[in-house]
Amino acid sequence: xxxxxxxxxxxxxxxxxxxxxxxxxxxxxxxxxxxxxxxxxxxxxxxxxxxxxxxxxxxxxxxxxxxxxxxxxxxxxxxxxxxxxxxxxxxxxxxxxxxxxxxxxxxxxxxxxxxxxxxxxxxxxxxxxxxxxxxxxxxxxxxxxxxxxxxxxxxxxxxxxxxxxxxxxxxxxxxxxxxxxxxxxxxxxxxxxxxxxxxxxxxxxxxxxxxx
Numbered sequence: 577x578x579x580x581x582x583x584x585x586x587x588x589x590x591x592x593x594x595x596x597x598x599x600x601x602x603x604x605x606x607x608x609x610x611x612x613x614x615x616x617x618x619x620x621x622x623x624x625x626x627x628x629x630x631x632x633x634x635x636x637x638x639x640x641x642x643x644x645x646x647x648x649x650x651x652x653x654x655x656x657x658x659x660x661x662x663x664x665x666x667x668x669x670x671x672x673x674x675x676x677x678x679x680x681x682x683x684x685x686x687x688x689x690x691x692x693x694x695x696x697x698x699x700x701x702x703x704x705x706x707x708x709x710x711x712x713x714x715x716x717x718x719x720x721x722x723x724x725x726x727x728x729x730x731x732x733x734x735x736x737x738x739x740x741x742x743x744x745x746x747x748x749x750x751x752x753x754x755x756x757x758x759x760x761x762x763x764x765x766x767x768x769x770x771x772x773x774x775x776x777x778x779x780x781x782x783x784x785x786x787x788x
Contacts, residue, residue, distance in 0.1 A: 584721075585729060591712060592733050596740050601661055601775050605698050606745055608668045608768035609686070614749030615742075617685035622745060624695020626738035632699075632706045633730040636713050637723070655783060660701045661776030664694070668769025709733075 602625050609618040686694075699705060713721075713729065747753060 585725075585732075588712060588729055589732060589736075593736060593740075595708065596737065600704075601702055601772055602695075602698050602741070603744075604768040604771045604775075605664060605694070606741055607748065608765050608772075609691075609694075610745035610748040611764045611768075613685050614754065615746050616749075618691065618745045618749075619742065620686070620688045620691025621695035621698075622738055622741035624692040624697070625699045625741055626695075626734050627692070628696045628699020629705060629709075629737050630730065630734040633709050633713075633733060635706065636709045637726045637730060651783065655780075656701050658776040658779035658783070660697055661772045661779070664698070665769040665771070665773035665776060668765045668772065670769075 606618060606621055606625075609621055713726065
């Protein structure tokens with residue numbers, strides 16, 4: 577297995593990065609906040625999202641196979657996630673048409689604790705993250721992978737998630753980009769909120785279908 581691990585790691589790293597390119601709830605949450613608050617007002621979201629991904633990776637390492645047998649708990653997580661997305665989305669869709677203030681004061685930005693909690697909640701209340709890491713690490717790394725190798729892969733993926741999200745909000749926060757967004761910021765926020773609510777509604781619909 578030692579000889580195969582480098583190639584398995586490269587396959588895992590590639591699959592993980594490709595998945596990051598597919599927009600999900602975390603992406604639209606970041607876009608909605610970074611468009612108005614720029615890097616300083618959304619960097620905490622990036623940390624929270626990375627921490628949430630890290631916790632799910634840790635669960636996979638210590639035995640998510642056992643935890644996922646509790647279907648009731650998994651359903652509860654899905655329900656909480658759907659309600660959470662609807663709650664965040666409802667705030668964004670109520671954005672008012674107003675020009676973006678290019679010189680915001682510190683008080684106008686969300687606090688760091690609020691940013692981190694929002695990001696952490698977004699990542700943890702999306703059970704697809706758990707299934708994704710479970711499938712990725714078990715199928716690509718195989719049953720003979722060591723704890724050290726699993727940990728190295730986990731640290732790599734959390735680092736990539738954090739770097740990617742920070743790069744995204746940094747680009748959105750560039751002065752040139754902000755100038756272009758100034759007059760349409762409320763449309764972007766409403767659009768991001770609508771997508772988040774659509775994700776939440778779809779999860780609720782799927783839960784209703786499976787229980788009927």
